[in-house]
Structures are given as C-alpha cells and as structure tokens.
Amino acid sequence: MRLWQKIFLLTLFLTALAASAISLLLLARNHRNALLLAKEKVQTVRDSAMAQIGHLIQEEKDDGGRLLLTERELQGLFAEFCLASEEFRSQSDGRAFRIESGEAREQAPARDGGKGAGESQKYDISIMPIETDGFSAARLPREAAGGATALEEREGIWWIGSAATAFWEGRFYRVQVSGDVSDLFRRFGEDLRFCQWMCGGVSLAIATALLLSILGLTRPLKRLEAATERIAAGEDGYRVPAGGHDEIGELSRHMNAMSGEIQDNIRKVEALAASRETFIANMAHELKTPLTSILGFADIMTIKSHMPEEERRECASIIAAEARRLKSLSSKLMELVSLQGTALVLHPVDLGELAEKAVQALEPVCRKRRCTIRKDFVPVTVQADGELLMSLLLNLLDNALKVSALKGENQRIDVSLEKEDGRAVIRVRDYGIGIPREQLGHVTEAFYMVDKARSRQSGGSGIGLSLCRAIAEAHHGNLQIESREGIGTTVSLFLPNPDTPESIGISER
Structure with missing residues (x-):
C-alpha cells in the first residue's frame, strides 16, 4: 500500500469516527434531556394528582363534620374524583386510575405520526394502600418509602413512572404515575438513522475532497520519484x-x-x-x-x-x-x-645549509656541462623532513641543469632563499628552453613530458616535478611554476611559518 493511500484511509477513518462520535453524543444528550423533561412532567402530574386528592378528602371531611374517613369512603372518593373530571377515568379494579392531564398537553407540531398540537399526553395513575403495623413512616417497606422514578418497557411501549407515598386518613398509600414516552424513543431512532445517513454522506464528500487534495499534494512527490529513477538509471545531469x-x-x-x-x-x-x-x-x-x-x-x-x-x-x-x-x-x-598517507617526522631544518649541500652535490655535473649556479641565501629554519627537502631541491636543480644543457653551454642557474609574507621561499630559475603555456598545468603530473624525445635523451622520466609537488604538499606548502618559452622557467617552493615549531600544524615527533 502506498503512503498516500495509508494517509487517505487513516484520515478518512478518523474523520468518519469523529463525525459519528460527535453526532451520537449530541443525539444521546438530546435524548437524555428529553427524558429528563418527561420525568419532570410525570412528577408534576403525580404531585398535582396527590394535591387534588388531598384537597377532595379535606372537603369531604369538612362537609360531613368528620375527623377520619373509612377505607370504603376513600375508595368511593377516589372513584368520585375520577367521575367528577373527564381527566381521570377509573379502571376495572377500582383501585387504579388513568389521568389525562391538561397541563401535559403537547404544544409542538405533529411529526411523523406523533401527537399533534393540543393532543394530550396519556398518563397512568395507580393508588395502592400499603399495609403497615402503625402510623410511623419508619415502618414502611423500603420500596414504598420516598419517591422513585423508573423507565420500563411494557408490550412494546416505553413508560416512565414516578412513585411517591401519601398519608391519608391514618393510612399510607403508594401513588404511581406513568407516562408514555414511546414517542421519544421513536424520534430518537429516526434521528439516529438520519444521523447515520448524514455521516455516510458527509464521509463520502470528505473522502472525495481528501482524495483530490492528497493527489494534488503528492504530485510533486511523484515528480521526485520519477527524478530519482532517472538519476538511478544514469541521467546524473537531470x-x-x-x-x-x-x-x-x-x-x-x-x-x-x-x-x-x-x-x-x-x-x-x-x-x-x-x-x-x-x-x-x-x-x-x-x-x-x-x-x-x-x-x-x-x-x-x-x-x-x-x-x-x-x-x-x-x-x-x-x-x-x-x-x-x-x-x-x-x-x-x-x-x-x-609519501601518500604518511605522517612526517619533523625536526628543525636550516634551509640555507640544506640548499648549500644540494648545490655542492651537483657541482661536478655543473662543471661538466659548463653551467654556473648563482646563490642568494638568507638564514631560514623550518620544521620539516630534511631528506625529503633535499630530494626536492636535487630534483629541481637536476631539471634546471637538463633544460639548460638543451639550450647549449655556458648557461646559468639562480638559486635563492628568502622570507616572503611570513613564508620561506626557495626559487630555482633557469634560462633554458622554457615550457609552452598550454602545457604548464600538466608538468607536475606523473610521467608527463613536454618533449619526450629530448627528455629521454637527457635522462628524464617525467616523475621529478610530480615528486616535488607531493613533497611540498606533505609539508603543507605548495609549488609554483612560471615559464616563458625560449626564455626560461622559475620554480618556487613555499613553506609556511618559518622559524616556528607549529609551522605546518603537525607536532614534532
């Protein structure tokens, strides 16, 4: 499964879950509030009925000049109370009554076959005597003491009932009023189905919008994927x-x-x-x-x-x-x-003395080739490998002698040592045949020869300058070559920080 598909499915699932959860919570809250209102109505009807019955009992006693009414008289009063009003109708056992409470009339418009405006809500009321041994409320059965509200289903109809205990004429009676709340549950079911359809429709719309958005957002990623494939295939310039x-x-x-x-x-x-x-x-x-x-x-x-x-x-x-x-x-x-990857063992080296030894080593060759060397040295000391620097100087002098001999006899080579911009500089200059400009950048490459025939004739192999460059770089210095064809060549060796032990950033060992 692709990443964008995982993101799409996860987001869709979470969105649908959140929408469904919020809708269900709102529906449950509304249903609970409706049940609370129904409970309050039932309790109001119960209290109203108990108050009216108590009032009738008091009127009956006042009219007859009696202190207490008998059980039969109370039963008759209950029946008379029901017959005196169209809101109360007696049931067959003479002990339970149906109340049509005008206070509970529905004022809301009719909906899906429910009760219309002005149609009364039906309530059941039952008045049952409670058998006790005395007049103390403490002797009442636990289920009869106090008020209670219950929700139950009878023959497919939901009822909410509220019961209370009344004390009339020296006896306890349990008065229970039950109201039909099936309409609330019917509406809750209808709203639940409506919510399910709405959640499904909203989820489908969100899925469509989310899919289009993800496809648009992942289009650049598709381009990146295609680019990586092309680069992996060898198009490194893409x-x-x-x-x-x-x-x-x-x-x-x-x-x-x-x-x-x-x-x-x-x-x-x-x-x-x-x-x-x-x-x-x-x-x-x-x-x-x-x-x-x-x-x-x-x-x-x-x-x-x-x-x-x-x-x-x-x-x-x-x-x-x-x-x-x-x-x-x-x-x-x-x-x-x-020289490659080798740590040099450094010690103080007198460059003037080193250059003097290199010149002396080549004096016999100079005399043979009738070439003179002019020296100009100043005292300079650096931290270096003396043998490598000697090899570098001998190679530079040997190259100068070879190119000078190619031009003829009685040639001159200038060797100088000085300090320049905080660096030690050794220069070897010849007045030989020079190096063409286009080949000047290649002369330090191994086995590169400007004129192979003349180089082999003079004993050259094309490694000398390459070795000199490697020695200079090993000392954190550099080699510079300046040349003009037919005039001569100057090779300069730059070594950093003369006269200081930390000259090239490598500690002495």
Whole structure:
C-alpha cells in the first residue's frame, strides 16, 4: 500500500469516527434531556394528582363534620374524583386510575405520526394502600418509602413512572404515575438513522475532497520519484523542477544539490580512473624502455663471443646507463608512493645549509656541462623532513641543469632563499628552453613530458616535478611554476611559518 493511500484511509477513518462520535453524543444528550423533561412532567402530574386528592378528602371531611374517613369512603372518593373530571377515568379494579392531564398537553407540531398540537399526553395513575403495623413512616417497606422514578418497557411501549407515598386518613398509600414516552424513543431512532445517513454522506464528500487534495499534494512527490529513477538509471545531469517554498520545494532543491554533488564526484572518479590508467601505461612504457635496451645489449654481448673490446665497453656503458636510469625511476616511484598517507617526522631544518649541500652535490655535473649556479641565501629554519627537502631541491636543480644543457653551454642557474609574507621561499630559475603555456598545468603530473624525445635523451622520466609537488604538499606548502618559452622557467617552493615549531600544524615527533 502506498503512503498516500495509508494517509487517505487513516484520515478518512478518523474523520468518519469523529463525525459519528460527535453526532451520537449530541443525539444521546438530546435524548437524555428529553427524558429528563418527561420525568419532570410525570412528577408534576403525580404531585398535582396527590394535591387534588388531598384537597377532595379535606372537603369531604369538612362537609360531613368528620375527623377520619373509612377505607370504603376513600375508595368511593377516589372513584368520585375520577367521575367528577373527564381527566381521570377509573379502571376495572377500582383501585387504579388513568389521568389525562391538561397541563401535559403537547404544544409542538405533529411529526411523523406523533401527537399533534393540543393532543394530550396519556398518563397512568395507580393508588395502592400499603399495609403497615402503625402510623410511623419508619415502618414502611423500603420500596414504598420516598419517591422513585423508573423507565420500563411494557408490550412494546416505553413508560416512565414516578412513585411517591401519601398519608391519608391514618393510612399510607403508594401513588404511581406513568407516562408514555414511546414517542421519544421513536424520534430518537429516526434521528439516529438520519444521523447515520448524514455521516455516510458527509464521509463520502470528505473522502472525495481528501482524495483530490492528497493527489494534488503528492504530485510533486511523484515528480521526485520519477527524478530519482532517472538519476538511478544514469541521467546524473537531470534536475527536478523546484518551485515554491514549502517542504517539497526545499526537498527538490536539496535533491538537485545532491545530484550535482554526485555528478561532480562521478566526474572526479572518472578523471581519477583515467589518470591512473594513464599513470600505469606511462609507468609500463618508461620501465619497458630501459629494460629493452638492457636486454638487447646483453643479448648482443652474449651472442658475440669474440666482440671487440671497444664495442664491448660501449654495450656495457649503455647497459649501465639504462640500469642507472631504471634505478632512478624506481626509487622516485617508491618515494612518490611512500609519501601518500604518511605522517612526517619533523625536526628543525636550516634551509640555507640544506640548499648549500644540494648545490655542492651537483657541482661536478655543473662543471661538466659548463653551467654556473648563482646563490642568494638568507638564514631560514623550518620544521620539516630534511631528506625529503633535499630530494626536492636535487630534483629541481637536476631539471634546471637538463633544460639548460638543451639550450647549449655556458648557461646559468639562480638559486635563492628568502622570507616572503611570513613564508620561506626557495626559487630555482633557469634560462633554458622554457615550457609552452598550454602545457604548464600538466608538468607536475606523473610521467608527463613536454618533449619526450629530448627528455629521454637527457635522462628524464617525467616523475621529478610530480615528486616535488607531493613533497611540498606533505609539508603543507605548495609549488609554483612560471615559464616563458625560449626564455626560461622559475620554480618556487613555499613553506609556511618559518622559524616556528607549529609551522605546518603537525607536532614534532
């Protein structure tokens, strides 16, 4: 069962239950009030009859000059009382009487066969002597003492009766008056049936209005459901039409935002997967090239048993060079992989001293390539991993030497260390061939080479700058590259908060 169907049925049930309960309570209240009025009328008729009979007894005693009347005289007086008025008629046993009380005449219009205006309400009255041993009211039977009102059904007719005890001429009499209230019950039944039909009609009207309202309110939810199905089917660019400022409108906007985030994450994952595929392909190619050369020249040395010494030395030098290249490539790859997710052990590092050691390590290569290095260092200390920073500087200097050699001899490299805007900055500038503008954003990607032929010729593998960027980011710093084709390249390393132990937000261990 759908949610809107559950809401519809529950609301309809509660509405019908509430309407029926309220109607029944009102009907029951009206019926109870009508019975109370009937009870008061019966009691009034009873009291009126007892008063008239007492008055007649007193008149009879006054006219006869007697103090007490006998039982026979009282019975005769009761009969005479009934014969003297058309409102009272004696029954066959001479001891019970029917009263037509003018005070109880109905003034309401006739309804569904009920009594019309001016038609009197019928009452039964019975006067029964009570046998006692004395004149004390305390000796009366419990059922005869005091007044009582009762409701009973006799032969399909409902009667409401009220009884009281009267003391006439030294004896107790029980006077009971009963009124026919069948009309009240008939009207109650008619009203109950009318209420049932009305509740059914009102419930049907409410059900129709509620169904239309729920269908209208759930239409935006249908759109959301259809949108989720389309997004789940692969249409991650689909957006839900969001209108209004209610909860459904807010949900639509949140869903569109979620779809946008999902789409961005999918693109990032796809880009990451593509970059990994490219990385693996490039790595396989870069490993394959030196291995092919090593195996090829090793096979030549194996096949030729009487190889000239000069040729043997040439093959051996090529094998050694390719082996060193393979070793450099593998060590850089291992260093690059080891940086991912590794917590650095930091300690104070003098960047000036570190840069001086890096320059000294490359002096033999510089002399060989007739390249000079100009230094400009200021004392700066940071919290860092000295070995990683040394590797970074050596890679930057090595790249600068390689691109400078491609342009010719007698080249110059500038290395500087300074403080700038609260950061330590190391800059390595060469005056080599430069990097094209459109390729400047890709040079820090693994295995990316601006000119693959020249890079391999100079011994490059496309991992150096990628490793430098990873080392800088591991120190919460960053690497910036500025270059103009044919003029040269400047690589800047920025390290935060020099001379403070909390420089990069990692505690020293």
